[in-house]
Amino acid sequence: MGSVDVVIVGAGVIGAACAEALSAAGQRVLVLDRGSPTGGTTAAGEGNVLVSDKEPGPELELAQESRRYWPLLLASLREELGAKLAEAEWDAKGxxxxxxxxxxxxxxxxxxxxxxxxxxxxxxxxxxxxxxxxxxxxxxxxxxxxxxEDAQLQPVLAASALLSAVRARGGAVRGGVAVTGVGTDASGAVSSVNTSDGAISCRAVVNACGPWAGEFARAAGAPIAVxxxxxxxxxxxxxxxxxxxxxxxxxxxxxxxxxxxxxxxxxxxxxxxxxxxxxxxxxxxxxxxxxxxxxxxxxxxxxxxxxxxxxxxxxxxxxxxxxxxxTPDHLPVIGADPRLPGLWHATGHEGAGIGLAAATGRLLADQFLGRESVLDPEPFRVDRPALLEGATA
Missing domain, CATH: 3.30.9.10 (D-Amino Acid Oxidase, subunit A, domain 2)
Incomplete structure (x- = not known):
């Protein structure tokens, strides 16, 4: 694949959800992972989709929206891909x-x-x-x-279904490719990603590297505390x-x-x-x-x-x-990085990433495309003090 609209760095469930939401909106998406797609944090998850463990506030609101959206998203993927590719073992067990x-x-x-x-x-x-x-x-x-309302799904199957949708829409998913940094144009905006397989032109990159998101952010020149x-x-x-x-x-x-x-x-x-x-x-x-x-x-x-x-x-x-x-303040980071135009983050979900993924993908895509979202993105912004001060501590 040559030039693309968006490169997603990280093929776990968060990266997969962002890629699915962006590709559904017509963006040309490439998902890269230095390991095997779905083989990192997602493979070590239990598949929890929970509202029971969250205090009232932004994370609970994200969880409630994700719990509402997960079954709808899986149903739409079954219609698009067929039951086999979209199977995620959804279980609304309580x-x-x-x-x-x-x-x-x-x-x-x-x-x-x-x-x-x-x-x-x-x-x-x-x-x-x-x-x-x-x-x-x-x-x-x-x-x-x-x-x-508590539910469970199989995390690898769920992430794989999301990535299958990306492929079906003309996007690509590649494992074994390390992203080492980003390139910028004359205006200072992201114009490419540097990888172990060479540079790839793009107009945006999403840092969905999970526990390694802090490392990638530093490599991109915009550190955050993850x-x-x-x-x-x-x-x-x-x-x-x-x-x-x-x-x-x-x-x-x-x-x-x-x-x-x-x-x-x-x-x-x-x-x-x-x-x-x-x-x-x-x-x-x-x-x-x-x-x-x-x-x-x-x-x-x-x-x-x-x-x-x-x-x-x-x-x-x-x-x-x-x-x-x-993250030091226990909130995900979802949105654009004001320090580097074209750099986006979707990470910091700690142990709740499986459950929060569906809403995270939609929230990021809504912001990327300038659409109104059902959730307020402000609490998850990149430039909040806990993320920036912790990155330099």
Whole structure:
């Protein structure tokens, strides 16, 4: 492919969603990834599409719009591509947040109340209903909130479906191509990207590099504070109907919004369509260290058994880890970089990228094309202090 309108750097679910939205609007799109498309952070995700874990504010609004749009987008892709290419294992299973102690129970009820005020369907349910929904949960549950809007999909399949649409519309997706910087024209605007395969002419580039977005932004001459945050997941052998919803302990919300670099774990348990059970979650800022830490896995297993005692004798097939793109103020960055015309960013979603991808792609495309958006882009702007000051700290 010669000259294109937009080069998307990063072929994970965020880059794929941006590419899909731009190609749907008629833009000539090229998606590049230094590794295998969908093989980075997206492949290490659990596929969560959640509203239950987000405080009222811009990220929750992005999540609500994405939750509304994901099934519509997948339906349109099935019509365009056929069921096989558009299969993403969408499962509107609902989420269950539980508290094991009285203090957590009080906090959970208060959190649910604030979410309901923001339009989230958050239903406080009795312990008896908890038992009906999840018969294998521990008897120690003190309170629970059911979130019928929570859903799950298979992240690699979802990203692959989005990229298939890009190809079907005449765009291209190439793996094994490293983007090392950008070229500019006489006015100082982006005119090309420099890659391991040579320069490619374009009029815009989207930084969708996930945890590596900070590195790419520096290479482009417009640094932003996006850092990697390591997470680990255990995968059990296939089981019968043991876990029916996404179930997590109330302390999970606190872990997602914490900026602490030290290890944090919280109990998250859910099944997949294949019958395996995914056990998380951990958060730790260790750079790009890929070491599998046994102590982290033990902590995840111990907490999961505390929630679902039946898992105590279930074999673990494997463990995997990945890096999430973390920003100091815990908000994604979605939009144009005012320091370099033609440079756009779509990153910083940390562990919520799968769920936020559909709305992120639309929000970026709306801004790129000058269309009115259903979401206010202002909170996600590139030049907010936390992103720029943190980049030079």
């Amino acid at each position: 989420g269950l947040v539980v508290a094991l102690g009285e203090t957590d129970a009080t906090a959970l009820a208060g959190f649910a109340e604030t979410q309901r005020a923001a339009g989230v369907d958050a239903r406080v349910i009795s312990v008896d209903e908890v038992r009906e929904r999840e018969p294998h949960l521990t008897d120690g549950i003190r309170a629970a909130v059911y979130y019928p 850092l990697p945050r390591r997470g680990m997941v255990l995968v059990t052998a296939p089981l019968p109907d043991v876990v029916r919803h996404k179930v997590y302990d109330a302390d999970y919300v606190g872990a997602t919004v914490s900026g602490d670099a030290d290890l944090q774990t919280s109990t998250v348990v859910e099944s997949t369509r294949a019958g395996t059970v995914l056990i998380g979650s951990s958060r730790q800022r260790v750079g790009f260290d890929e070491t599998i830490r046994v102590e982290v896995l033990r902590e995840l297993a111990r907490k999961a058994v505390g929630l679902f005692p039946v898992l105590g004798n279930v074999p673990v097939m494997r463990a995997y880890g990945g890096f999430r793109p973390y």
